[in-house]
Amino acid sequence: MxxxxxxxxxxxxxxxxxxxxxxxxxxxxxxxxxxxxxxxxxxxxxxxDARTRLTPDAIPAAVVEADIGAGRWRRVVDAFDGPPARARDLAERGEMAGFLETERRDGHAVVRQTARYPxxxxxxxxxxxxxxxxxxxxxxxxxxxxxxxxxxxxxxxxxxxxxxxxxxxxxxxxxxxxxxxxxxxxxxxxxxxxxxxxxxxxxxxxxxxxxxxxxxxxxxxxxxxxxxxxxxxxxxxxGWRTYGLPACVNAESGTEAGVTTLPDCAYKDRLVDAAGECGPDCPGYDAADPPDVDLDAERATRQAWDPDAASARTQVGLDQWTND
Ligand code: SF4
The missing domain is CATH 3.40.1350 (Trna Endonuclease; Chain: A, domain 1)
Structure with missing residues (x-):
């Protein structure tokens, strides 16, 4: 601990x-x-800075390295190495990450980048x-x-x-x-x-x-x-705020170096790993709602990370995208 x-x-x-x-x-x-x-x-x-405008999510390396440009559509099965199922999976993951977009053209699934990879x-x-x-x-x-x-x-x-x-x-x-x-x-x-x-x-x-x-x-x-x-x-x-806050009456939001969302415990008087330490097996456990903290909002104010990056991207022409 x-x-x-x-x-x-x-x-x-x-x-x-x-x-x-x-x-x-x-x-x-x-x-x-x-x-x-x-x-x-x-x-x-x-x-x-171009990366921060692209998407808040991780883009799979295989998607970045595929032969796909920002301004042209390619058939999904041609854009990725390997069997069609892998190509479709990668296209979907790239789209979910906000780095690719897909549609159907002439009966084929096609893909392109929403922006150049910086x-x-x-x-x-x-x-x-x-x-x-x-x-x-x-x-x-x-x-x-x-x-x-x-x-x-x-x-x-x-x-x-x-x-x-x-x-x-x-x-x-x-x-x-x-x-x-x-x-x-x-x-x-x-x-x-x-x-x-x-x-x-x-x-x-x-x-x-x-x-x-x-x-x-x-x-x-x-x-x-x-x-x-x-x-x-x-x-x-x-990022690093992958911890949870304990659902316990003794849970508090701890502070360090200006961060105010750390998982603190009044009973143990220290930071706790909620996933591994908290629950009915703990003698101080008393069920309650976890402290109301917004981990993404704190990250956005302290790190170079924009949780709304993808929604700020707008299409300005038929084959042209920009990041505002
Ligand atoms: S479950 Fe135990 S360790 Fe977790 S917050 Fe409650 S008292 Fe603290």
Whole structure:
């Protein structure tokens, strides 16, 4: 539970510095769900603002990479690689995300983009939270994964512990280290700056371990580029306010760094993970409506994210769209 509260409080501070902050995103290329990074922050690329006008949702990477333009219709089955069922599924997902539109022409389902896909992602910063370095768990293996695969531009460890030279020596040298003290005027102290990772080159993805050896898989630059786009899109669509507020009389909306929607509990006197901690099994539980908070509205005021982006897009000509 300490890590959960630490993560939410740290996100509240980070969104003052980064336009996109998200939690719990997978970065593995081959092993689905293999490496989950605690916090992912994005910096602005050259066309970042165009992305905020496009859609508030994540756009699937396969939709972005399909050969579909903004100004021409293509048959759905020709626009995507693979069998027709996959093509129809991707067209539907792209339409639901607000990036594609579809209709029928001459008896065929056709598709086009509602806008050009912008070059919007700057750096991808991954942060691993380990408030207590006395119980490191898989920390070293997780960070080795990050600096070996290099889907991220930077990998950082965040902790509340005092960081010794022995701790630093155990970590890959490219990993940055932050010491976090939420009671301090400047809560994040940079103990060691991260070194930029080779995000555009080949990567090596660590796999399963066996007695005396470990599987590794080379990953091409193209595969990494796709995964980076996937991570960025998921971060943009998801954000970090993915928690629920407890439906309990003891629930309160907690505050940190100007955020006022955190899931706090008067009974436990700390932030709580409602999905894992709250309910009849908790001795303090007393059913009630959860605190009335608007997580999307708070995100919209503090992050570069417009929940109404798609509805602001208007068609100005037969084959021409614009973002107002
Ligand atoms: S269920 Fe327990 S942990 Fe959750 S808000 Fe109520 S008292 Fe707190």
């Amino acid at each position: 300490r890590e959960f509260a630490f993560e939410l409080r740290l996100c509240a501070h980070l969104e003052r510095a980064y336009p996109v902050v998200a939690r719990q995103l997978g970065t593995s290329v081959r092993a689905a769900g293999g490496r989950i990074v605690d916090i992912v922050c994005l910096t602005r690329g050259p066309d970042f 070059d919007w992602v700057g750096d991808i910063v991954g942060i691993e939270n380990k408030p207590d370095l006395g119980t490191p768990g898989d920390l070293t293996a997780q960070l080795r994964h990050d600096v070996s695969l290099c889907v991220l531009d930077y990998a950082i460890l965040a902790t509340e512990s005092y960081v010794t030279r022995a701790h630093l020596n155990r970590l890959p040298p490219a990993v940055g280290v932050w010491r976090v003290d939420f009671d301090a005027a400047e809560p994040i102290e940079v103990v060691r700056e991260p070194t930029r990772l080779d995000a555009s080159g080949w990567g090596i993805e660590p796999g399963d371990t066996h007695p005396g050896r470990r599987d590794v898989t080379p990953v091409t630059p193209d595969e990494k580029a796709t995964q980076r786009r996937r991570v960025a899109e998921r971060a943009y669509g998801k």
